[in-house]
Amino acid sequence: MSDPINRSGLAARFWEHKPLTKLSPREWEALCDGCGKCCLNKLEDEETGEVALTRVACRLFDDMTCRCAQYEIRHQFVPECIQLTPDTIEQHAYWLPETCAYKLLWDGRPLYDWHPLISGTPETVHEAGISMQSRTVPEFEVHEDDWEDHIIEEPM
Template structure:
């Protein structure tokens, strides 16, 4: 796994409406809505269906994606209205993060910052390039299976063995 970014790294391309290196200076609860959304690296991992062991609480990821995930962009195809289509979709915000961080990917910026860690060099906020997450092999681009194509009872056959 890549090493987290260095805090002395030069600022990436400054995006309009975002404070420079806000993720290092501002607490999650004090981010603007635009800054909060910018934390998403576009990997698509949070849109993978997960299985939880009822006895141990262990979470495993599957390569089965939410029906709304666009496998090419690794983004929700209907983000604004996603909860009307998929009511169980988690609305991630500073208030819910503490309850769901444990099942988020270990590379997720929201989880990393929640745990007091730094962003990785490939994160678009650090690299200044939204494609860096895909080039680094971090995203799910091109290898997911839509959930409507696999019966729920077969999801265990699609468990991903690596840590995400």
């Protein structure tokens, strides 16, 4: 599978010497490991703020590629889709998966060896069993009241 994110031409290990808030748009996008977990519907406990991931995926999620099928125009179809940016990471980091590069770096932790920026290939996230490749159900197949039945443990 080809890498839909162009990681060539970026400075070596840029994430280790540049804060998230100073990354270029290309560097920011390159941090995405392609796991697909940000596209999963989440349940948040209103009392504790605890967030649980479900295997119920957004209607635009392609679980073979672990990418949004309409990324550039996703807000036309899913207006509530949260756009994670250097400016919004502080308010949204709490719901990101534990293995997410954005969350890891926000918390001052290193990337995992399977991350494409470390391994050099987008396949390692799937080979490590981190991605949601072929592990989801589309949201239109599961009533929202039943999402709790599809909670997954993190990290996978």
